[in-house]
Each structure stands twice: as structure tokens, then as C-alpha cells.
Amino acid sequence: xxxxxxGHSCITVHTExxxxxxxxxIDPGTLSDATAALAGADAVLVTHGHPDHVDDDVLFxxxxxxxxxxxxxxxxxVARWNEREEAASLADRxxxxxxxxxxxxxxxxxxxxxxxxxxxxxxLRTIDNVGYILDGAVYHPGDALIVPxxxxxxxxxxxxAWAPWSKTSEVVDFIAAVRARRAYGIHDAPLTAAGHKIxxxxxxxxGGRTGSAYEPWASGESIDV
Numbered sequence: 001x002x003x004x005x006x007g008h009s010c011i012t013v014h015t016e017x018x019x020x021x022x023x024x025x026i027d028p029g030t031l032s033d034a035t036a037a038l039a040g041a042d043a044v045l046v047t048h049g050h051p052d053h054v055d056d057d058v059l060f061x062x063x064x065x066x067x068x069x070x071x072x073x074x075x076x077x078v079a080r081w082n083e084r085e086e087a088a089s090l091a092d093r094x095x096x097x098x099x100x101x102x103x104x105x106x107x108x109x110x111x112x113x114x115x116x117x118x119x120x121x122x123x124l125r126t127i128d129n130v131g132y133i134l135d136g137a138v139y140h141p142g143d144a145l146i147v148p149x150x151x152x153x154x155x156x157x158x159x160x161a162w163a164p165w166s167k168t169s170e171v172v173d174f175i176a177a178v179r180a181r182r183a184y185g186i187h188d189a190p191l192t193a194a195g196h197k198i199x200x201x202x203x204x205x206x207g208g209r210t211g212s213a214y215e216p217w218a219s220g221e222s223i224d225v
Contacts (some may be wrong), residue, residue: 001043003223005218007032007219008029008036009029009047009068009160009186009187011107011158012026012037015134015137017108020117022042022046022106023041023043024043025041027046027053028044028059029053031051033219035062036061039150042064043069043071043072043105043125043224044059044069044071045097047072047074048117049074049077050143054200058070060087066088070093070094070105070106071090071094071095073096074128074130075098078094082095082136094104099112099113099115108135109135110132110134110224112133113130113141114129114141114142116162117165129142129143131146131153139157139180143163143165145160145173147178148178151207153181154178154183155178156183156184156223157175157178157183158185158223159184159185159207160186161176161186162191162199165189168203175214179210179211181213182223183215185214186217
């Protein structure tokens with residue numbers, strides 16, 4: 001399995017299932033290179049409906065031009081998609097994902113985690129959010145710090161490195177609780193170069209003391225799992 005970062009929280013997962021190569025795109029949003037991430041994708045997974053995680057216009061243009069590619073997202077996102085005029089031709093390809101479900105995407109085992117976006121402020125209502133564990137190895141939590149149930153050790157945890165809904169101590173505790181073998185930062189587009197350095201130093205130093213090796217991950221880079 002190979003993971004490629006396309007900016008912010010958007011990644012592609014290149015793997016194999018049932019003897020065939022598969023590419024899954026996750027969270028192609030406005031703060032990422034969504035077009036590049038979707039090029040060649042066999043399926044799309046969306047954690048929640050904020051625009052930095054899904055650019056609806058770019059996604060629909062891709063889906064309309066690529067018959068057969070399915071998209072998976074929480075119920076409120078799919079409901080929003082279904083309000084679009086173009087959705088009529090895509091209805092059988094827009095799939096609702098709830099919390100704590102197990103399913104396959106083109107033969108790739110997927111488990112959903114969570115159900116709710118992290119709280120930004122009590123004055124702002126929360127929305128649906130589902131994280132995805134792919135093939136029991138890679139966990140993309142979306143915008144939440146939910147620790148998956150179970151004793152299985154994950155190979156890779158994708159960590160929301162900076163967000164208006166979290167603080168460093170919570171992120172470090174999340175890394176410690178999940179205890180994946182490796183951790184890589186996502187959700188970092190608003191950071192300046194100096195901000196990246198500060199966050200990476202803190203998470204690598206503190207996160208590393210919890211037993212998970214936190215490593216920088218720049219947009220355009222790939223890692224093998």
C-alpha cells in the first residue's frame with residue numbers, strides 16, 4: 001500500500017484488492033490539489049462536509065466524467081449532494097456511511113470510526129464525521145480525535161496536526177492512545193513554513209515519547225505501508 005499526500009487532509013491510497021490495483025482518494029477539498037488526487041481514482045471517501053475536505057464542484061465534475069466511480073460520505077453530505085441537479089445520474093454511486101460500519105470499497109476492507117465532528121465552539125453546531133480505517137492498517141480520522149475500539153495495532157495514523165478545534169496536548173494524547181507504529185501529519189494547510197516547523201517539532205518530540213514515531217509529511221510525498 002502506498003499513500004500520497006495532496007495537501008491538507010487529502011490523500012490517495014494505492015493498493016491491490018482481488019488481484020487488481022485500486023486507488024482510493026480521501027477528502028479532496030478546497031485546500032488540497034483535489035483534481036490531482038481524483039485523477040485515476042477508483043473510489044472516493046469523504047470524512048465530512050466542510051469544504052476543506054470536499055470540493056463538491058470538483059468532485060461532481062470528476063464523477064460525471066468517470067462513470068462507475070463510487071463516492072462514500074456521511075449522511076448529511078450525501079443529502080447535500082442529492083440536492084444538486086446532477087445527482088440524479090449518480091444516485092446509485094453516492095453511498096452513506098455511518099459510524100462503526102464495516103464494508104468493502106472495490107474489495108478493499110474499510111471500517112468507519114466516530115460519527116461526529118470535533119467541537120469547535122458551543123455556538124457552532126457539530127456535523128457528521130466518519131474516520132476510515134483501510135485494510136486494518138491506515139487510519140484517517142477526518143476532523144475528530146476518536147480512538148478506534150479494539151486491540152489491533154495500526155501501521156499508520158494520519159494526525160490532524162493543526163485545527164481550530166484542537167490543541168497540541170489533545171493531539172499528543174490522541175497519538176499516544178492510538179499507538180500506531182507510525183504517525184504522519186495532515187490537516188495542516190493553514191500553517192506557515194514556520195508554523196509547520198513548530199508543530200512538527202512538538203509532535204515528533206512529544207508523540208515519539210508515547211511509542212509512535214511521528215514523521216513530517218509534505219504535500220506530494222508518498223509513503224509505503
